[in-house]
Amino acid sequence: MISGLDVIWRNLPFLMIQGFLGFGQFVGGTVRLAIPAIILGFLLGIFIGLGRLAPQRWIRIPATVYVEFFRGVPLVMVIFWMWFVVPILLKRAIPEFWVALIAFVIFEAAYLGEIVRAGVQSVARGQVEAATAVGLTSTQTMRHVVLPQALKNMIPSLVTQFIVLFKDTSLASIIGFMDLTKAAQVVNNREVRPFALYLFIAVVYWICTYSMSRYARHVEQRLSPA
């Protein structure tokens, strides 16, 4: 037990600064990958979600196929696709960071798109009619009336999905990205203390995801009427 704490204490800078935050001699970092992945995935998800509700069939059908395809395939598979195919398309090697980021954004946008769609559908129809009646264009209606209200309804599912994405970043270690999981693996290869090391990173992940879900509950309560 004591020697377990010791191995973590000695490797704490490597695990947390290199692995978790992503500063050091290797390209890595759980946080450094998770934050852009969440932001870009959400932006693409808005387009996919709105695309599924579009009246034009040439937008709606591709968006639906996109969502159904990526929800039927494991993320690990998508990561391998990006790993092998993007270099073939670009004719040069690209860093693991970009491979992982592209894979996460494309994959998670399918799930986030479904949340956006459900959120938009939860806004009362009268709101759209009222916005049209006061002379807003359909883009303005979406931008100023529907999306702000939809966003509020989406918050619980959205945060759940962000937590999933945060956990999924651990899969970037498969292609050699030096995130928290990979950092623990590297230390374990040298010191062979699997119990202490994997339990430690489990607790680090847990603290992050649990505080995200607590914060979401707090925001949800503040925004809900009554």
Next chain:
Amino acid sequence: MNYTFKWSVLWTGESGQWLLSGLIVTLELSALAWLLAVALGVVSGAFRTVKFRPLRGLATFYVEFFRNVPLLVWMFFWYFAVPPVLPEMIREWMFGHGLEFWAAVCALGVYSGARFSEVLRSGIQSIPRTQMEAAVASGLTTFQAYRYVILPVALRIIIPPGTNESLNLLKNSSVALTISVAELTFQTRQIETYTAKAIEALTAGTLIYLVLCVGLASIMSWVERRTAIPGLITSGGRRRR
């Protein structure tokens, strides 16, 4: 783009055999993990709704800790960290019987169980309180009320979200390749390694997963219609991970 396609790599050599054995391992792993996950999910989901605090606390700890940590970490934990602390006899047996496979079953089952638990809890909580009160009033014990009244209804209500979680379990089984379980994704990579034909190999693996997921989803939507409880508005349950 100067990539030459050579689709014949999929049916020449041992590729077909590898894909088939990968598919079988994926199905075996998913089925065993599913049984474990359902058992853990039903028990802990029910515990989270009982009045007795220690049981509720234990179940809450299980759910909150296991589902909030990445599956990959659990894979490494069950594969590298658990066997050394097991008794000699069990360890010997496991090393002789595919340690990585059983570690993956535990990791996937315990992780997914925590997710099933949440599904079941919301199912139980959607049943009106009066059902429980009526059951107790007619002389059933708490256990009997759960066994004969609450759970049979809850299990039917949760078919849509439960299907969704089961499909997640199937897709998540691909993470087992990190501890070298020779499942479908692992075999796809193997074909790529031997033939250097990445796109063909990945296409084959991806199509198999798609067929599995779409097939299971349509079977379950049939089951859902068959077991729908008359008189309830079945919302359909949005698919979510």
